[in-house]
Amino acid sequence: MAKVTIPIGPQHPSLKEPESFSVTIDGEKIISMTMKLGYNHRGIEKACEERTYLQDMYLIERICGICSHTHSTCFIQAVEEIAGLEIPRRAAYIRSLVGELERIHSHLLWLGVAGHEIGFDTLLMYSWRDREIVMDLLAMLTGNRVNYAINTIGGIRRDINADNIRDILKAVDTLEERTKYYIQIATQEVTLIQRLSGVGTLSFEDAKRLGAVGPTARASNLPRDTRKDDPYAAYGELNFKVVTDTHNDVYGRTLVRVGELMESYAIIRQILTNLPDGPIAVKAPRKIAPGEATSRYEAPRGEDLHYVKSNGSDKPERVKVRAPTLANLQSVSKMLENGYLADFPIVIAAIDPCFSCTDRMIVGVHHPDGELAGAMDWKALRTYSIDWYKKNRGVNFKIKA
Amino acid sequence: MIHSLFAIFIFPGFLFLCVISLAAEFIDRKVYARLQNRVGPPWFQPLADMIKLFGKEDIMPEEANPLMFKGLPIFALAAVATAFLYIPLWSPESLFSFDCDIIVVLYLLTLPTIAFFLAGWYSTSLYAMIGAIRSLTQLFAYEVPLFLGVLAPAIIANTWSLSGLIAFYRIHPVLAACNMLGFFVSIIALQGKLEKVPFDIPEAETEIVAGSFTEYSGRLLAMFRMAIAMELVVGASLFSAVFLPFGFGLPLAGAIAAYIVKIVFIILLSCLIRTLFARMRIDQMVEFCWKYLAPIALTQILINLLIKGMVL
Amino acid sequence: MWPGAMLKEVLCSLFKKPATHNYPFVKIAKPEAFRGKLNFFSDKCIGCKICMRDCPSNAIIIHKIADKQFEAEIRLDKCVYCAQCVESCPKKALEATHDFELASLSQDSLRVIIK
Numbered sequence: 001m002a003k004v005t006i007p008i009g010p011q012h013p014s015l016k017e018p019e020s021f022s023v024t025i026d027g028e029k030i031i032s033m034t035m036k037l038g039y040n041h042r043g044i045e046k047a048c049e050e051r052t053y054l055q056d057m058y059l060i061e062r063i064c065g066i067c068s069h070t071h072s073t074c075f076i077q078a079v080e081e082i083a084g085l086e087i088p089r090r091a092a093y094i095r096s097l098v099g100e101l102e103r104i105h106s107h108l109l110w111l112g113v114a115g116h117e118i119g120f121d122t123l124l125m126y127s128w129r130d131r132e133i134v135m136d137l138l139a140m141l142t143g144n145r146v147n148y149a150i151n152t153i154g155g156i157r158r159d160i161n162a163d164n165i166r167d168i169l170k171a172v173d174t175l176e177e178r179t180k181y182y183i184q185i186a187t188q189e190v191t192l193i194q195r196l197s198g199v200g201t202l203s204f205e206d207a208k209r210l211g212a213v214g215p216t217a218r219a220s221n222l223p224r225d226t227r228k229d230d231p232y233a234a235y236g237e238l239n240f241k242v243v244t245d246t247h248n249d250v251y252g253r254t255l256v257r258v259g260e261l262m263e264s265y266a267i268i269r270q271i272l273t274n275l276p277d278g279p280i281a282v283k284a285p286r287k288i289a290p291g292e293a294t295s296r297y298e299a300p301r302g303e304d305l306h307y308v309k310s311n312g313s314d315k316p317e318r319v320k321v322r323a324p325t326l327a328n329l330q331s332v333s334k335m336l337e338n339g340y341l342a343d344f345p346i347v348i349a350a351i352d353p354c355f356s357c358t359d360r361m362i363v364g365v366h367h368p369d370g371e372l373a374g375a376m377d378w379k380a381l382r383t384y385s386i387d388w389y390k391k392n393r394g395v396n397f398k399i400k401a
Numbered sequence: 402m403i404h405s406l407f408a409i410f411i412f413p414g415f416l417f418l419c420v421i422s423l424a425a426e427f428i429d430r431k432v433y434a435r436l437q438n439r440v441g442p443p444w445f446q447p448l449a450d451m452i453k454l455f456g457k458e459d460i461m462p463e464e465a466n467p468l469m470f471k472g473l474p475i476f477a478l479a480a481v482a483t484a485f486l487y488i489p490l491w492s493p494e495s496l497f498s499f500d501c502d503i504i505v506v507l508y509l510l511t512l513p514t515i516a517f518f519l520a521g522w523y524s525t526s527l528y529a530m531i532g533a534i535r536s537l538t539q540l541f542a543y544e545v546p547l548f549l550g551v552l553a554p555a556i557i558a559n560t561w562s563l564s565g566l567i568a569f570y571r572i573h574p575v576l577a578a579c580n581m582l583g584f585f586v587s588i589i590a591l592q593g594k595l596e597k598v599p600f601d602i603p604e605a606e607t608e609i610v611a612g613s614f615t616e617y618s619g620r621l622l623a624m625f626r627m628a629i630a631m632e633l634v635v636g637a638s639l640f641s642a643v644f645l646p647f648g649f650g651l652p653l654a655g656a657i658a659a660y661i662v663k664i665v666f667i668i669l670l671s672c673l674i675r676t677l678f679a680r681m682r683i684d685q686m687v688e689f690c691w692k693y694l695a696p697i698a699l700t701q702i703l704i705n706l707l708i709k710g711m712v713l
Numbered sequence: 714m715w716p717g718a719m720l721k722e723v724l725c726s727l728f729k730k731p732a733t734h735n736y737p738f739v740k741i742a743k744p745e746a747f748r749g750k751l752n753f754f755s756d757k758c759i760g761c762k763i764c765m766r767d768c769p770s771n772a773i774i775i776h777k778i779a780d781k782q783f784e785a786e787i788r789l790d791k792c793v794y795c796a797q798c799v800e801s802c803p804k805k806a807l808e809a810t811h812d813f814e815l816a817s818l819s820q821d822s823l824r825v826i827i828k
Binding site: 004006007012013014025028115116117118119120121122123125126129189191192194195340341342343344345 | 436437438439527528530531598599601602605606607608609610676677678679680681682683684685
Binding site: 432434435436437438439440441673676677678 | 716717719720723724726727729731732733735
């Protein structure tokens with residue numbers, strides 16, 4: 001069979017978000033892969049510049065549906081750094097608590113997605129069923145299953161009480177039991193192991209060179225974890241270990257994620273036993289003093305990075321977001337080298353991609369004469385679309401004067 | 402004449418097959434859901450899906466060969482429905498039994514897979530083409546174990562006809578227990594024929610959209626779906642005749658009940674298999690079939706040859 | 714290592730109650746803290762419009778209808794249900810209810826005016 005290039009995306013059942021991959025295959029083997037980003041550019045950074053810091057927080061939270069607490073905390077940390085606000089310890093602990101609950105829900109979600117990508121729908125159904133336990137906890141604590149809106153500048157919005165703590169501890173016990181079961185499945189089920197091990201290998205050197213982050217890096221034995229490297233919220237006071245694995249493949253990434261689930265349960269127990277008393281927020285000014293700050297946060301997918309620049313008004317001058325998926329995308333083409341087409345979905349899924357969060361900007365390349373290459377102005381775009389419809393669909397749109 | 406036509410098209414032919422296929426699909430989907438701790442679809446869901454598909458527009462790729470594109474679903478459907486006529490359901494004799502009908506049934510059951518391959522090939526779509534090639538590759542892997550498994554009981558019975566087989570095992574019911582290895586192999590190979598997990602490689606939705614059926618829609622897709630649903634029932638009926646040749650001597654109501662129990666059992670087994678496993682890769686699938694399934698099937702043949710030589 | 718490791722769990726599920734609910738017919742309990750459709754108490758409103766200023770999606774507009782009399786126009790289609798306005802309001806004139814089944818075919822019904 002001759003070499004063929006097949007398009008995977010922007011619309012494809014294995015991708016939950018629009019992104020375009022062109023895979024050249026020879027039979028079932030992948031020869032090369034190119035990807036094209038930017039299908040879901042939402043202009044969030046620019047929109048942030050038009051809104052106040054408080055409004056931005058809710059906008060930033062909507063960058064990602066899965067790691068919404070990640071983005072809002074990361075942004076708020078930068079703002080608080082510029083404003084010189086010291087958040088109360090109780091607030092820091094509760095931020096970590098919600099962060100860990102979010103990690104649990106994200107990893108359980110990933111486990112299900114991974115199962116689905118290799119056609120193991122039973123695993124999907126069970127892990128998503130168990131994920132409901134943590135979703136209910138998040139709804140109980142924050143008022144919503146996603147987009148928790150628990151952060152506010154200078155602290156958090158909702159306190160937790162003794163009843164909540166009891167409920168969380170009970171749920172965490174159940175989840176721990178379930179996670180142990182998944183670890184057992186992951187080490188016993190032959191078809192699962194066969195589909196995951198040896199697939200999408202990324203060596204330690206490559207992980208380091210290509211700047212992999214999160215579980216992708218940790219599965220290549222690269223102990224890169226912002227919670228340890230640059231502690232934020234309450235992580236400096238908590239005792240946990242960075243889960244790493246030496247498998248270097250998708251199987252390793254699975255083991256790292258289930259291992260991290262177990263660590264998260266331990267972290268949550270520590271947070272709840274050591275939860276300090278006191279206020280949950282300090283009063284924040286509406287206008288933030290001029291300055292700039294970068295903030296890092298360990299999202300379930302890896303290191304998230306936000307940059308905020310303030311000019312002294314109540315609106316930021318510049319906000320920049322780098323989602324963890326962007327850091328991991330470079331590794332994907334390395335992982336796919338000499339792989340099978342059948343492994344394509346699981347290799348992509350193994351970095352836990354969040355393409356909509358990644359798409360930050362479109363870069364226009366300037367010609368030497370100053371014209372934007374490939375860019376069309378409004379009028380030209382309109383004429384082009386009318387012509388296109390006339391030619392391809394036989395629809396004649398009347399051009400209004 | 403009228404009687405034959407009624408038998409072919411109404412009962413126990415095509416229309417009856419349609420009804421039990423939809424029922425089988427419902428059982429399969431409902432049990433699959435319950436095994437996954439879900440509620441599952443209501444009883445009319447498979448029928449509703451069919452009606453919906455039949456009501457939809459047929460879209461054909463510009464480059465596709467219209468004759469092949471439109472003809473192949475009918476071909477697949479006809480092949481499966483024909484195979485059904487040669488399988489004894491509850492009476493020891495099938496509608497049109499003749500000598501060597503077991504071979505004919507097996508080959509008629511191969512035809513849908515060939516139709517899937519051709520359908521994919523003539524769809525002129527990349528995904529469909531990859532799906533088509535995978536169908537064919539997979540066919541070569543599971544077909545031999547399936548044939549060996551199904552033909553093993555015939556070796557003891559010393560006949561190539563299904564009714565002869567049933568007649569033999571009615572006299573020697575204990576010997577049917579010797580074929581369990583072949584039954585095991587055939588059930589697994591059937592998953593490949595039905596393109597279900599772990600062998601749903603040709604239509605792996607996360608990889609190649611819908612494989613051969615990517616370009617199909619509306620009525621033509623409905624026919625393919627119907628053919629697959631019927632294949633499950635025909636396969637289960639064949640296995641129940643070959644491996645579980647019990648209950649044929651009972652009075653009509655009892656025999657029909659025995660038939661239903663047997664095919665439901667086989668459908669449940671198939672459903673359990675697709676619940677428990679992840680989809681294999683095509684290379685792993687071929688390796689599995691030749692390394693494990695084929696030798697097990699050959700062992701069954703060996704056992705049966707020994708039994709035939711020593712016991713009978 | 715063996716195939717079918719989930720066999721026991723799967724067979725047990727067959728006799729368990731399904732984990733999914735038949736949603737529109739069976740309602741699910743919402744948590745106490747749930748943030749749904751907004752409610753407005755016009756007698757408490759002083760017309761400071763802080764809610765309008767803090768709303769991230771411009772979903773709330775306070776109209777003055779008479780002297781010291783205000784009504785709230787809430788755009789359910791724009792609202793992101795963060796309940797920041799409830800927090801910002803100095804007089805507790807706003808409240809997040811548990812009402813969330815707000816889907817509608819007409820846009821007009823998504824514009825709610827509470828006097």
